[in-house]
Amino acid sequence: xxxxxxxxxxxxxxxxxxxxxxxxxTWAREKPDAPTKDTAPRTRTDxxxxxxxxxxxxxxxxxxxxxxxxxxxxxxxxKTLLSFSARERTIRHWDLVSGRETRCVSLHGAEQWKRPFxxxxxxxxxxxxxxxxxxxxxxxxxxxxxxIEPTKATLQALALSPSGDxxxxxxxxxxxxxxxxxxxxxxxxxxxxxxxxxxxELSFSPDGKLLGAVGLDNDLRIWExxxxxxxxxxxxxxxxxxxxxxxxxxxxxGREGREAVVKVWSVADGREVAxxxxxxxxxxxxMHxxxxxKRLVTGGSPDALLFDVAGRTLLRRFPNAGxxxxxxxxxxxxxxxxxxxxxxxxxxxxxxPCPGHEGPVSVLAVTPDGGRIASLSSWDAFVHLWGxxxxxxxxVLPAGDNWRDLHVGVxxxxxxxxxSGATDGKxxxxxxxxxxxxxxxxxxxxxxxxxxxxxxxxxxxxxxNRQLAAVSMAWHTLxxxxxxYQLDLWDLDSGKSLARRALSMESWPACFDATGxxxxxxxxxxxxxxxVKTGQEWARLSGGVREPFALSPNGKILAATVYxxxxxxxxxxxxxxxxSTDARAIVLMELASGKQLLRIxxxxxxxxxxxxxxxxxxxxxxxxxxxxxxxxxxxxxLFRRVxxxxxxxxxxxxxxxxxxxxxxxxxxxxxxxxxxLIWDLEPKTWRAGVVVKDLDGRDLERLWADxxxxxxxxxxxxxxxLAAAPSKAVPFLKDxxxxxxxxxxxxxxRLLGDLDSExxxxxxxxxxxxxALGEQTEPALRQALEGKPSLEVRKRLEAxxxxxxxVGHGRVRSAEVLRTLRAIRSLEYIGSAEARKVLQxxxxxxxxxxxxxxxxxxxxxxxxRAAVSPEPSGVPQNQTRTPPPARP
Numbered sequence: 027x028x029x030x031x032x033x034x035x036x037x038x039x040x041x042x043x044x045x046x047x048x049x050x051x052t053w054a055r056e057k058p059d060a061p062t063k064d065t066a067p068r069t070r071t072d073x074x075x076x077x078x079x080x081x082x083x084x085x086x087x088x089x090x091x092x093x094x095x096x097x098x099x100x101x102x103x104x105k106t107l108l109s110f111s112a113r114e115r116t117i118r119h120w121d122l123v124s125g126r127e128t129r130c131v132s133l134h135g136a137e138q139w140k141r142p143f144x145x146x147x148x149x150x151x152x153x154x155x156x157x158x159x160x161x162x163x164x165x166x167x168x169x170x171x172x173x174i175e176p177t178k179a180t181l182q183a184l185a186l187s188p189s190g191d192x193x194x195x196x197x198x199x200x201x202x203x204x205x206x207x208x209x210x211x212x213x214x215x216x217x218x219x220x221x222x223x224x225x226x227e228l229s230f231s232p233d234g235k236l237l238g239a240v241g242l243d244n245d246l247r248i249w250e251x252x253x254x255x256x257x258x259x260x261x262x263x264x265x266x267x268x269x270x271x272x273x274x275x276x277x278x279x280g281r282e283g284r285e286a287v288v289k290v291w292s293v294a295d296g297r298e299v300a301x302x303x304x305x306x307x308x309x310x311x312x313m314h315x316x317x318x319x320k321r322l323v324t325g326g327s328p329d330a331l332l333f334d335v336a337g338r339t340l341l342r343r344f345p346n347a348g349x350x351x352x353x354x355x356x357x358x359x360x361x362x363x364x365x366x367x368x369x370x371x372x373x374x375x376x377x378x379p380c381p382g383h384e385g386p387v388s389v390l391a392v393t394p395d396g397g398r399i400a401s402l403s404s405w406d407a408f409v410h411l412w413g414x415x416x417x418x419x420x421x422v423l424p425a426g427d428n429w430r431d432l433h434v435g436v437x438x439x440x441x442x443x444x445x446s447g448a449t450d451g452k453x454x455x456x457x458x459x460x461x462x463x464x465x466x467x468x469x470x471x472x473x474x475x476x477x478x479x480x481x482x483x484x485x486x487x488x489x490x491n492r493q494l495a496a497v498s499m500a501w502h503t504l505x506x507x508x509x510x511y512q513l514d515l516w517d518l519d520s521g522k523s524l525a526r527r528a529l530s531m532e533s534w535p536a537c538f539d540a541t542g543x544x545x546x547x548x549x550x551x552x553x554x555x556x557x558v559k560t561g562q563e564w565a566r567l568s569g570g571v572r573e574p575f576a577l578s579p580n581g582k583i584l585a586a587t588v589y590x591x592x593x594x595x596x597x598x599x600x601x602x603x604x605x606s607t608d609a610r611a612i613v614l615m616e617l618a619s620g621k622q623l624l625r626i627x628x629x630x631x632x633x634x635x636x637x638x639x640x641x642x643x644x645x646x647x648x649x650x651x652x653x654x655x656x657x658x659x660x661x662x663x664l665f666r667r668v669x670x671x672x673x674x675x676x677x678x679x680x681x682x683x684x685x686x687x688x689x690x691x692x693x694x695x696x697x698x699x700x701x702x703l704i705w706d707l708e709p710k711t712w713r714a715g716v717v718v719k720d721l722d723g724r725d726l727e728r729l730w731a732d733x734x735x736x737x738x739x740x741x742x743x744x745x746x747x748l749a750a751a752p753s754k755a756v757p758f759l760k761d762x763x764x765x766x767x768x769x770x771x772x773x774x775x776r777l778l779g780d781l782d783s784e785x786x787x788x789x790x791x792x793x794x795x796x797x798a799l800g801e802q803t804e805p806a807l808r809q810a811l812e813g814k815p816s817l818e819v820r821k822r823l824e825a826x827x828x829x830x831x832x833v834g835h836g837r838v839r840s841a842e843v844l845r846t847l848r849a850i851r852s853l854e855y856i857g858s859a860e861a862r863k864v865l866q867x868x869x870x871x872x873x874x875x876x877x878x879x880x881x882x883x884x885x886x887x888x889x890x891r892a893a894v895s896p897e898p899s900g901v902p903q904n905q906t907r908t909p910p911p912a913r914p
Contacts, residue, residue: 073417086412087382087701090125091366094698098351112145125378131168144184151190185228196225217254229267238267260296268313279310302333316356325350330361381419387696390685393441402435436485447482469498486538497536539581564836578642584615618838621738626661634679639690648681659746664712718750726758734845749855756860765871769802801834802874846877854884
């Protein structure tokens, strides 16, 4: 064998040996008794294949073509859509075929800009400005290009030339209006342009040679940029400048009567070329000519409009408007404010419809079984019902008449109905199973003198889902636009009004308890707790507590916010309006005593939303960059999820709404971009609750005494300590808690008869004894009032009944009753079969007694929680609805 042949043979043998080793390794991996662990972290994706943030389990809606607070433009080749959000300080690139984000450019260092600013951008450059500074970035890389520092001035408008080489800034300095120009390449200032009034908008012609400006006088002035020469003034032209592609014409929005109208003018001689058809109710944000100059598209509300300029006709309307961009070939239109919609301008059809809301999700509500989530946004007129197992929008309800017409929504306790409240004062009630409107109510504040149409700001179903309560707000035009507030209560079956009364609120929001019987709102003196139907005040909580606030699921504890604003810089006034960053603590207030149970120190992060878990053991708060969970027993932080900056807009909270799912181990957060995320809260990682090693008889007796303590904080610790030791606490409480015995009916009737005695020595003691019996006399007092007593006796009976109702619902004056109510809370937190037996014993007491009613309500809550399926239910196919193609 030759040397060459020998070498080839050796190489072949080595290759075969290598293949054999590889095959053996493959067999070893495939053997079931020799598994290998995949240590690489796997990124979860939503049902569209897009990645989820760490810790998120599901996304409701699609994140494609979504960019909160953005404006848009197509790339020069028309293959990419760019969107710029001044609030996010990002430019996103979108693939027009898939709708996916292909690139996100962040402006380097722009997150430091906290104060309001103006912005301008195009495909090449971005500029942000305040009165002290103008900063330019490269739009392709996000790198800062240049800083321009004008003398202290008030900026009014910005514009970049299409090439990005020239920056125009309308400003006022030393009470002089002017338009200043800079060469962005060198940073040198060009000749200034005089402008007699405050300018509101600037716009360059497509070739960058002309600059148009409109001011408060609605006059349009046009300059030649190279020479600084004013070449044309068109009086009363309007607002919203759009130059034609060749710069020969310019379109603006004027007014004829109460309606806006688009007019086209000749730049050469200032004559009116065309008046386009008026569209009733339309408002305009911006306009663009098509590349051939024959068509004009407008963005605004409620629709985007496509006009034929020469024919002076309206060709097509596109819903879901807002800001717009027109592709270079004129075949595709992009529109939106947060969710981007792509439209075929020839057919009017949407190219990539994506499920979800048009803007921030303002309301989330979870069905009792956790299988569905209802969501609502004030930026569109639809309520979505999502299947939690599938992530699909299974029911879509057209819940409003107008765009941005919804404020609030609430789900009934059985999950079968949803009520939505709008800015037109209307409340609509929907049957979710049949996907139809079944009832409509109106808060009729509009008929009062000087009041505008009311906004519905809070809604609640009653515990039995037979009544619906609403709080509405209307602005009083005759008293400096001070808001007026009203509460309405309606019967859902008959549609009749059960109650209507004014509320002494000073600012919204308001919230109801889970039963719909109690409403909480803020006045100048603090937070007020009232009976929904009668307006009887049950508690008033002071100490600087404010919104956001929330009632615990059992309605016994109010979580409210304490603000500690930072001192302002020297010479600046203290801002009375609280900011989320000033929220430094949460206090838990016991309604029965009106005292503080616990202060949770949240730190300087601040928060803007809070919610209780279904079992009341946990609180969730939303920060600017994520959310946190807090232990309601100890105030300790249990869990924190901090998210990338890309998840929200600077200066805005990460989430705009939140709701726990049953079990408290998952949290749904509604986002600024119109989608909702469901999070794994990882309860196994929590170190929650009070730790108790053992309790002996003396410990239990001490805790029993603490339950009746005037020190609410001490009582709070006792409640949770007993709940942490169920094997010792339940038998002890069984021996110490007893049902309330009914009052002697004959004795009560005798005392009632004595109230009519002519002798003061008889009447007075009878009244004192009846008052001492408290809420247990309320049924007898009510019956006596129905018997048509004399006027004098009626007054005594009404006073005694009012006292009985107050004792039964307001602040507790008896230490023994307070102890029993606190012990019932411990039993509810334990929730075992043995604890329920003790509660049942208490529930068999006098039905009029407060502790009896509390035990009965607690049993009902525990039974509802026990009936909830641990796993999300599927979505019945017969309730599936296809989302409509367009939203008003």
